[in-house]
């Protein structure tokens with residue numbers, strides 16, 4: 001298992017990265033890792049997500065969007081050490097920003113709570129962050145990546161928006177609208193995030209590029225949402241992403257514009273897919289305290 005580089009950017013340098021092991025590497029307690037998970041009515045999906053978090057994650061921050069199901073109770077039952085932040089502004093972006101503020105780890109990774117992002121992949125992100133990258137983005141389009149969840153329409157929209165973003169910021173992102181992302185906490189002030197909705201993923205990627213961060217993409221396999229339906233509205237949220245792109249583009253006066261393409265690396269790996277039980281848990285049993293407690 002090897003890294004292959006360089007990025008498609010002309011003249012890009014090859015990353016001198018270590019050999020990969022067959023499984024996501026274990027990251028020891030230095031640096032510390034925070035995991036941010038926005039939730040909106042994800043009680044049925046959270047147990048699977050929380051139980052798949054690797055032990056090297058030091059802090060789990062759930063930012064709940066005032067769920068009307070038992071999301072918060074389930075989170076505390078499965079993972080008593082979870083930090084719960086109650087959303088004060090509506091939207092995934094606002095939740096992510098609140099989660100970042102509550103994070104204490106040196107490295108931050110964000111994932112969804114619906115079971116579409118496997119927490120067992122976190123090691124790919126933290127490994128690259130530990131080896132010098134500032135911002136690591138999951139991609140469903142790299143070799144080894146896939147999506148079971150993306151509809152044709154959303155896929156086409158994402159490809160078009162990704163192409164626009166690459167023109168706008170002279171990068172080679174392969175999957176703009178995807179929110180499995182890791183970053184160093186010390187880079188957060190550079191990003192000045194302000195988005196409230198699903199466009200947060202675009203804002204993160206574009207600002208990371210404009211700030212000249214060292215960016216890597218890693219393949220990721222997007223699974224189906226375990227239960228429930230997506231909160232994303234394809235046209236309304238697609239429009240918000242486009243608006244964010246245009247705004248960022250017009251604001252760009254970076255003296256390094258177009259000069260940082262070599263800072264982005266794509267990391268490919270080839271692995272057989274891991275079969276994981278996705279059977280739903282009995283929430284009533286989970287939330288019932290054992291006899292005598």
Ligand SMILES: Nc1nc2c(ncn2[C@@H]2O[C@H](COP(=O)(O)OP(=O)(O)O)[C@@H](O)[C@H]2O)c(=O)[nH]1
Nearest residue numbers: 038039040064065091092095112113230231232
């Ligand atoms: N706190 C919070 N989380 C949200 C909100 N909207 C969506 N989410 C969460 O963001 C993640 C992605 O949302 P999802 O509906 O799966 O969108 P999709 O993956 O783009 O189809 C899930 O974990 C949702 O529970 C919101 O308004 N507030």
Ligand SMILES: [Mg+2]
Nearest residue numbers: 112114116225
């Ligand atoms: Mg989802």
